Amino acid sequence: MIGVFDSGVGGLTAVSAFDRLLPQCDIVYFGDTARVPYGTKSKAVIEKYAFQDCRFMLSEGVKAILAACGTVSSNCLDELKEALEVPVTGVVEPAAKKAYETAARSNRTIAVLGTSATVRSGAYEREIRKYGDGTEIISIACPLFVSLVENGRVGADDEIANIAVREYLAPIIPISPSAVILGCTHYPLLSEVIAKYLPESALINASEEAVRSLCSLVGEDDSVCGRSGARRFYVSDDPEGFAESGRAFLGHDISDRVNYVNIEEF
Ligand code: DGL
Numbered sequence: 001m002i003g004v005f006d007s008g009v010g011g012l013t014a015v016s017a018f019d020r021l022l023p024q025c026d027i028v029y030f031g032d033t034a035r036v037p038y039g040t041k042s043k044a045v046i047e048k049y050a051f052q053d054c055r056f057m058l059s060e061g062v063k064a065i066l067a068a069c070g071t072v073s074s075n076c077l078d079e080l081k082e083a084l085e086v087p088v089t090g091v092v093e094p095a096a097k098k099a100y101e102t103a104a105r106s107n108r109t110i111a112v113l114g115t116s117a118t119v120r121s122g123a124y125e126r127e128i129r130k131y132g133d134g135t136e137i138i139s140i141a142c143p144l145f146v147s148l149v150e151n152g153r154v155g156a157d158d159e160i161a162n163i164a165v166r167e168y169l170a171p172i173i174p175i176s177p178s179a180v181i182l183g184c185t186h187y188p189l190l191s192e193v194i195a196k197y198l199p200e201s202a203l204i205n206a207s208e209e210a211v212r213s214l215c216s217l218v219g220e221d222d223s224v225c226g227r228s229g230a231r232r233f234y235v236s237d238d239p240e241g242f243a244e245s246g247r248a249f250l251g252h253d254i255s256d257r258v259n260y261v262n263i264e265e266f
Pocket of ligand 1: 038
């Protein structure tokens with residue numbers, strides 16, 4: 001059984017990737033809906049929350065953890081890896097690798113879109129640079145995107161979404177980067193709007209790349225993944241609201257599988 005967590009609904013983009021790539025894997029999902037957003041918090045607070053989230057999932061018996069949150073992955077993945085007794089992976093490394101490979105075949109320009117805390121950390125840039133120099137990297141914090149997604153304002157013609165996307169992407173629209181990392185797990189829901197302004201760029205879904213990489217590491221190992229395809233969801237506030245978003249993210253009803261947990265106890 002794999003534990004997947006995020007500050008809220010964003011990590012459901014990873015669950016959706018599991019549904020497609022490794023449907024038989026058992027998943028316990030935790031969404032910290034009481035404390036979202038993480039992307040505006042300090043590193044110390046993000047780390048404290050991430051440890052509580054992981055301790056809860058470990059209490060549920062998970063055998064590996066995916067931090068399906070760009071903010072956690074870029075601010076405290078090493079600390080989690082070091083302290084926890086199960087393997088922990090994040091979304092930064094796989095997305096950085098895919099972006100580098102994509103950019104190397106084209107104009108060698110990569111844009112990283114993320115929360116303020118993700119951009120401040122510089123984690124995506126550091127990871128991309130490990131593959132070598134010669135790529136131009138432009139990072140842009142897009143703090144309003146999380147609220148747009150949380151409020152379902154993601155349609156290609158949604159006026160507010162279009163204004164926000166146009167505004168944030170203004171510095172890169174003329175450049176048309178080869179690869180654009182959707183470095184926050186909420187952002188793939190805005191893909192249709194983003195693609196309107198960057199039609200030539202490959203949009204890299206960090207959640208999907210992380211699940212692909214996890215599949216190649218443990219996908220065959222039933223003792224880690226399980227094999228009944230069970231999905232259990234826990235949130236720290238508003239299970240009904242989460243279930244509603246879940247339908248939009250996953251395309252099916254999860255209301256009978258969402259439960260409340262008091263995360264402050266962990
Ligand atoms: N989905 C999260 C991320 O990937 C966090 C959004 C937030 O809580 O600010 O960064």
